[in-house]
Amino acid sequence: MTDDVAEHAARFDEKASEYDDGDHSPEYRDCRDLVIEHAAVDGDDVVLDLGTGTGALALALASAADRVIGRDVSEGMLEQARKKAADDGIENVDFGRGRFREPNLPDDEDVDVIVSNFAMHHLSDAEKRDAIDVIAGLGPDRFVLGDVMLFGEADPEEPFYSPAVDDPATVGVLADALTDAGFALTAVERVHEQVGVLVAERATGDDHV
Ligand SMILES: C[S@@+](CC[C@H](N)C(=O)[O-])C[C@H]1O[C@@H](n2cnc3c(N)ncnc32)[C@H](O)[C@@H]1O
Incomplete structure (x- = not known):
């Protein structure tokens, strides 16, 4: 698996103009839709979408949020x-450079909801843990992670899992990292043996699981 952020960036730069024309798998679409649903954004929320790509989540959530x-x-x-935001007249979204472990937010930015879809599996498990610590440190009420993740054995034959560039974690590894970072896991959606959505909310008092 490539561990170089610059390599991932270059790879996605190359496919960017065709990314939205691509035939996304039903699992990708279900995952994306579940993340949007579980984000449960309301009008006062500032939302952060990490690994936003061409803005699938960010643009879908913009009308429900204060800012994305x-x-x-x-x-x-x-x-x-x-370009999609401009074409659709969406003005409350800010797209910029940033990575999971350094999201590049203004110092005083308060984020209410953090979402991510089909992106975190590009990180190694140790990097995912660091990223989840950074995400928790931003103090959101909720973090909704949709991604390639292993409910059972890894199967590189699946279309959304290419071992050369992907490194999906087991659901157990992600659950541990989330709870260690101070989140309570409030929902787990299994879309496929290798795709799921985890909903993590800020744990308070005895809410830890
Ligand atoms: C498969 S696309 C998913 C894009 C979008 N979230 C979606 O649901 O369509 C993965 C995205 O993750 C981004 N990415 C890869 N590594 C990243 C990192 N370390 N930090 C932030 N984004 C990253 C890639 O550039 C790419 O845009």
Whole structure:
């Protein structure tokens, strides 16, 4: 698995102009839709979408939120996202460079909801843990993670899992990292043996699981 952020950025720069024309798998679409649903955004919320790509989540959530911040390592993907926002007249979304472990937010930014879809599996498990610590440190009420994740054995034959560039974690590893970071896991959606959505809410008092 490539561990170089610049390599991932270059790879997605190349596919950016065709990313939205691609035939996304039903599992990708179900996952994306579940993340949007579980984000449960309301009108006062500031939302951060990490690994936003061409803005699938960010743009879908914009009308329900106060503001949405989309961050990605690929300038090519971000350009497409900005173009889609402009074409649709969406003005409360800010797309810019940032990575899971350094989201590049203004110092005083308060984020209420953090979402991510089909992006965190590009990180190693140790990097995912660091990223989840950074996410928890931003103090959101809720973090909704949709991604390639292993409910059972890894199967590289599946279309959304390419071992050369992907490194999906087991659901157990993600659950541990989330709870260690101070979240309570409030929902687990199994879309497929290798795709799921985890809903993590800020744990208070005895709410830890
Ligand atoms: C498969 S796309 C998913 C995009 C979007 N979330 C969606 O649901 O369509 C994965 C995205 O993750 C981004 N990415 C990869 N590594 C990243 C990192 N370390 N930090 C932030 N984004 C990253 C890529 O540039 C790419 O845009």
